[in-house]
Amino acid sequence: MPKLREIKISNFRGLENLVIKDFSKVNLFVGKNNSGKTTILEALVFLFGMSNPTLPHNINLFRGIGIKTDSAKQLLYFFNKLTTKNKPSFSGQFDNKEERTLNFEPIYSSNTEHKSDIQNSANLDIESKTHTEITGINFAFSINQKSYKTSILLQNNFWKIGVTNDYEEKLFAFFITNAKNDEVTLLNYSKILERNDKKDKNYILELLQNVDKNITNIQILTGGIYFELENVNTLVPINIMGDGIRRLLHIITAVISRQSSFVCVDEIENGLHFSAYELLWEGLLDLSEKYDVQLFISTHSLETISYLKSLLEEEKNKQKQSFVKVFTVARTEKEGYKTYGYSYEGFESAINNGIEIRS
Amino acid sequence: MLYPIKIFVEGYADKRFLSDYIKHILPSITIDKDMFINSEGRCKSSEAFKNKMIQNSDNKGVNLVIFDADNDFGSIEQEIKRDFQDANFNLFLFPNNKSNGALEDLLENSIADVNKDILSVGTVIKCVYQARKYLEEQI
Numbered sequence: 001m002p003k004l005r006e007i008k009i010s011n012f013r014g015l016e017n018l019v020i021k022d023f024s025k026v027n028l029f030v031g032k033n034n035s036g037k038t039t040i041l042e043a044l045v046f047l048f049g050m051s052n053p054t055l056p057h058n059i060n061l062f063r064g065i066g067i068k069t070d071s072a073k074q075l076l077y078f079f080n081k082l083t084t085k086n087k088p089s090f091s092g093q094f095d096n097k098e099e100r101t102l103n104f105e106p107i108y109s110s111n112t113e114h115k116s117d118i119q120n121s122a123n124l125d126i127e128s129k130t131h132t133e134i135t136g137i138n139f140a141f142s143i144n145q146k147s148y149k150t151s152i153l154l155q156n157n158f159w160k161i162g163v164t165n166d167y168e169e170k171l172f173a174f175f176i177t178n179a180k181n182d183e184v185t186l187l188n189y190s191k192i193l194e195r196n197d198k199k200d201k202n203y204i205l206e207l208l209q210n211v212d213k214n215i216t217n218i219q220i221l222t223g224g225i226y227f228e229l230e231n232v233n234t235l236v237p238i239n240i241m242g243d244g245i246r247r248l249l250h251i252i253t254a255v256i257s258r259q260s261s262f263v264c265v266d267e268i269e270n271g272l273h274f275s276a277y278e279l280l281w282e283g284l285l286d287l288s289e290k291y292d293v294q295l296f297i298s299t300h301s302l303e304t305i306s307y308l309k310s311l312l313e314e315e316k317n318k319q320k321q322s323f324v325k326v327f328t329v330a331r332t333e334k335e336g337y338k339t340y341g342y343s344y345e346g347f348e349s350a351i352n353n354g355i356e357i358r359s
Numbered sequence: 360m361l362y363p364i365k366i367f368v369e370g371y372a373d374k375r376f377l378s379d380y381i382k383h384i385l386p387s388i389t390i391d392k393d394m395f396i397n398s399e400g401r402c403k404s405s406e407a408f409k410n411k412m413i414q415n416s417d418n419k420g421v422n423l424v425i426f427d428a429d430n431d432f433g434s435i436e437q438e439i440k441r442d443f444q445d446a447n448f449n450l451f452l453f454p455n456n457k458s459n460g461a462l463e464d465l466l467e468n469s470i471a472d473v474n475k476d477i478l479s480v481g482t483v484i485k486c487v488y489q490a491r492k493y494l495e496e497q498i
Contacts, residue, residue, distance in 0.1 A: 328410070328414070330414060330417075332414065332418050333362075333418045334416075334417050334418070334419055338414075338417060340413065340414055341410075342406060342407065342410065343406060345406060346406030349398065349404045349406070349407050350404070353399060353404060353407070354397070355396055355397075355404070355411065357407070
């Protein structure tokens, strides 16, 4: 399965223009609050799932923006500066020379004067009057210069989805945010059990036992995932367990559940105690290789990166040093948003010398 | 508006000396914790240094690279220019930006005559001996 090497993002949320080159197998994004890390992950998800016109809804839901049926205004949040003339576009290059692009074209309600306004003037007042009347988006995507179209449109208080049957998506991406998503975890864990790979099952159990040593087994029953706990006679449902357990299981099952995918994790450290970092990284490095998964991870935590560094320093992991790359995401005075890439040697040396790579 | 100045050095002693020197000659300048970027051993930090220089330039900042000339001023100068070729920076090599040497040579040349004794091995040994004696008495 191809690996993404480069992405270009234009006019997407706060990012006017951003190019990120030389992705590796495991990619970390670090930066201050509001530096665009989550937006980059969202852009990646759009690129990997470019034929799926429901992605805007799903991605907005992760941000806590619900799906409304009386207004399509939430679609405007994808456009830079909330102005429809700033149309989001994405392009990506893969290591197998595959190139894909995705462009957003706003759809306006039929009673707006948008067309004539745009033709006659770039008057900002008119622009701001019309952009609130967005009712949908046409998505034009291409792969190796072959083009397709899909759409999402709010019509008579119903969302109408336009798909294409001419294109079958071969890539698969997971987006793990801070939102609890036990249903997805259940689905992924079920897939893992179907494979009957004891090693993976044991690894998951061991990972969770590292956080809670009372866990003796994980079971799937009607209604979800349940835990067997030492000295507890009743099975405990996942939503009663702590956030750390739920998040670890969510992340790791996404990585293991299928061969050859892309997994994007926002703020990986959230909900996790530092004692879980080492085993989590060990698992992510091993399993991303075993299952051919490319990882894109955002974090604020230097501790998280330091654990990764320590792990990569070990003799048995040295060959994995080249798998990992850290990107500082920053908003700059002259260049706008920009990333600065660090190889293992670069971020190891920065951490050892107290050079701040998170800003 | 004042744009950030970043000074890249290759050791704690260099950072301390330059920090004190700036405070002495420019007392009105505030030295914030991010002004110095320090690494023990330049080679291993070249990517981190270069990224930080480019990022600072992207923020309209000014980069100063102050390293030691060591035993070959010319080749060290070339090596640094090659390592950081994508970055904009001003370079100064201790002791005087033209001779071989290091910060220590600059200090040796600028120390007051009355204090020159500190540089003799005998004085250092005497100090260590006295410090040890003092500590033993305290225990």
